[in-house]
Amino acid sequence: QKEVEQDPGPLSVPEGAIVSLNCTYSNSAFQYFMWYRQYSRKGPELLMYTYSSGNKEDGRFTAQVDKSSKYISLFIRDSQPSDSATYLCAMSSSQGGKLIFGQGTELSVKP
Amino acid sequence: GAVVSQHPSRVICKSGTSVKIECRSLDFQATTMFWYRQFPKQSLMLMATSNEGSKATYEQGVEKDKFLINHASLTLSTLTVTSAHPEDSSFYICSASGLAADNEQFFGPGTRLTVL
Numbered sequence: 001q002k003e004v005e006q007d008p009g010p011l012s013v014p015e016g017a018i019v020s021l022n023c024t025y026s027n028s029a030f031q032y033f034m035w036y037r038q039y040s041r042k043g044p045e046l047l048m049y050t051y052s053s054g055n056k057e058d059g060r061f062t063a064q065v066d067k068s069s070k071y072i073s074l075f076i077r078d079s080q081p082s083d084s085a086t087y088l089c090a091m092s093s094s095q096g097g098k099l100i101f102g103q104g105t106e107l108s109v110k111p
Numbered sequence: 112g113a114v115v116s117q118h119p120s121r122v123i124c125k126s127g128t129s130v131k132i133e134c135r136s137l138d139f140q141a142t143t144m145f146w147y148r149q150f151p152k153q154s155l156m157l158m159a160t161s162n163e164g165s166k167a168t169y170e171q172g173v174e175k176d177k178f179l180i181n182h183a184s185l186t187l188s189t190l191t192v193t194s195a196h197p198e199d200s201s202f203y204i205c206s207a208s209g210l211a212a213d214n215e216q217f218f219g220p221g222t223r224l225t226v227l
Binding site: 006008036041042043044045046049088096098099100101102103104106 | 115117143145152153154155156157160202204208215216217218219220221223
């Protein structure tokens with residue numbers, strides 16, 4: 001069993017839809033949870049960073065962490081074609097420490 | 112956020128040659144740098160972690176004699192793929208973190224290596 005599981009998709013939605021992306025994990029030591037966006041042939045770009053459980057909102061993006069269920073989510077409201085990319089969840093047990101990535105979900109937002 | 116650069120962005124080489132990839136933190140001192148490998152449609156897999164001035168720590172299954180990592184300064188780390196073979200063809204990405212950057216990992220743009 002992988003430490004972090006993420007549905008690779010692909011996921012295709014119409015412009016303006018709400019997108020829900022999810023990861024599950026098995027290591028209860030994870031305390032730091034991140035979502036990265038990666039465009040084709042580019043390095044990952046940090047979108048959201050959350051410590052422990054709870055919600056965090058930044059513009060159209062909302063990250064949720066449920067440590068009791070070992071489940072994290074990223075919601076994208078009013079999705080745009082420019083949101084089309086691969087979204088990777090990542091987690092770590094220490095700040096600045098080793099990151100364990102999910103496989104990434106490929107998202108396509110159609111105009 | 113902080114900026115991390117990689118050079119070259121793309122390299123094509125013949126089997127058996129060595130290739131060096133540079134990773135630089137441009138506006139902060141990176142006490143730790145990480146090297147990842149990403150195959151098509153797959154996630155980032157950590158290869159090694161390097162701290163400035165000390166030997167790199169390699170992940171299980173990564174050959175340290177094949178993937179030489181040097182982190183000689185707080186702004187530069189290099190990855191040398193020695194005697195490259197076609198199976199080493201991949202997307203190599205570095206990240207850097209430091210106290211001034213709240214220990215967050217900032218990623219470089221990646222280097223696509225193709226071994227013929």
